[in-house]
Amino acid sequence: MVLKKRLDYGFNGFQVPVIPRAPRSVRRRGLFKKKIEDNQICAFELLATVAGKLLLETESSSASSNEAEVKDQLVVGIDAIKQEQQDDERLLKTECLDQESCEESVSVSELVSQEHNQKFILKEFPHAESDALLERTSIVTNSDCSGKFGSDMKLSICKSKNVFGKFPSKVKRGFPGIGESCDGNLDNGIRRQLEAEGEEMGGLTVADTCSLQDPVEICMNFPAPVNSDCKVKLPLCRDPIPNASFHKHRNDVKVVNRDDDENSSGCNQRSTKVKAFRPSPRIADRRIRKLLTSKYWKVAPKLKDYDISNTDCGIKPACRNRKTYYGRERYQRDTPFKKRKWFDKSSVVTSDGGVSSESISNSPEKGMSGDKSGSDALLHGANGISSTVRGHQASFHSRDSHVRLSIKSFRVPELFIEVPESATVGSLKSTVMEAVTAILSRGLHVGVLLRGKKVSDDDRTLLQTGISQNDNLDTLGFTLEPNLAQAPSPLCPEDPPFLIPCDTPQRSTRSTVTPLLDSGVSDASPDPSPVSNLNNHVESNYDLVPSPSDVLIGKTTPETKALVAVPAMNVEALAVVPMNQKIRRSELAQRRTRRPFSVSEVEALVHAVEKLGTGRWRDVKIRSFDNANHRTYVDLKDKWKTLVHTAQISPQQRRGEPVPQELLDRVLSAHSYWSQHQAKQHGKHQAGTLKITEGQAEEDGSLKEEVI
DNA sequence: ATTAGGG
């Protein structure tokens, strides 16, 4: 049935080339059967996921932007959507009746108070009200889970509940008896599952995280989601209201929900449990956003979120439809493709024990819920969620060389959709679908963000790029980027290159390849130290390094790029406008990890400046730090600035790794020289013309000789 | 995208 609906939306056209296998756990349950069967669904889910995400982001962004008009429209649209969703829910309910989802929904509705319905809505469409949402978001971002969130978290939770609540009521109407009976069953079932899958839970956690942020993660965690869901559900059911624990986890929860949703969506018919989760998709999306924005690492707390989401799932069928679908698609697609990728390139390690993962994932969770099992599960999940990915760099034997990371989510470009109030929900849906389809049809590629900056050089090794286990992996992010390439292309799904991820493989290959790095790395310590060493020599050598073939991936613009506007298909003539969203600071913002310049780096810098002068940092970068991705020309400029300052102060005042006086002398010398030879820009010509007399008439423009 | 400067 679900499928049918989807088809109706017109997504049929989209097909996923290859369907990845569902995670073990899933398979066992047989939840994914359907998914597997219907490739289309997978694609659809992906689209949906992306769309949902975009939508959410858009909303949030709009809210932030203070665009009253937009808000209004959105709000209206939302309302309409809700109605539709409700209708959908009915259908879903019918479908799901046999499943537990119904039950869950019922329970949820009960839990949720109707008071917050409006708020709820807002939540769903943050942009509309946004203040509350924003706050939440920010909080989430912080996701410290500490007390601070308590109130906020609760609020959000409540809202969520409310939202769901709306739906639930309907559900009840439709299937009163069912709902009640189901509730009890659900819990039990969930618990059972949890117990049964408990061991796999790690995956769940991961899934939670993933779901929130993005499909990819989900894929990795696949198995886990179910478990987590179960866990989550339990808490929710028990205390729909914000428990302390819940509050803490709230952020995470959202994420979890997502996963759940996805899973559930995928598994809708398969198992009861799954269904229960489905409802959360919406939340998941939001959360995903939030998560994305914030650090992903707080996953652990998510357990509670799961619970919430579960509840939610049951509650809103309509929402579910939408979200669920999205979630599913995302889930399926993402999962498969990610898995593939990882497998291809590197071995994916489930981080059951994942100590490392723990480290990676922040432990904001400290406040985890009291339940040991729960928390453990969560933790595992957290670890597991991000399946550990081991770099291809097999060459690096030292464990330090390996970079373990968990991808909590992928950022997806936001879609900005503006629809007239008069537009029908259906038209809105189709509009979103088209937009999403268009994006997917073009294919997505994975983008890597390091410290908020996109890493476009696929040929670089992780080490070179500055991605090492020691570094803050939290500064590492991934994005699913549409291939906007040139002009917007038609929606036609014909080309489902969606999986294009082929890129990934290539990438991996490339990265692995770089010879120089590898060798260097081997000895290396996790730290960039190797890099620095290389740097010294690099000047000329590095140039030899294979040129990056960014073309494939690099070109696509990151999230910033708007999805291509899709030709309006709707009668309503809804316009989908890609919206560039400035990346939220919170996301990128994290300060880059501090990386003091080594003496060798300073030497290289001094040398380069002596030759090039102080106004050509770009050249300096290319000349001497081309391989050091973590050193930007701005960094070099800043370093020079500090070097000059350092050289001018007394040695006692200097801090940090002492720089050889000899180098400082050269710094002063070069600084002095280039200060007088403003010619840097025009080069020697002017300098000569200027006839500056320092005894250095070198037109050459290079201090080199003089200094030397 | 770079550069220059302030914070």
Place this chain on the structure above:
DNA sequence: CCCTAAT
């Protein structure tokens, strides 16, 4: 290091 303005 970050951020911004001006290129």
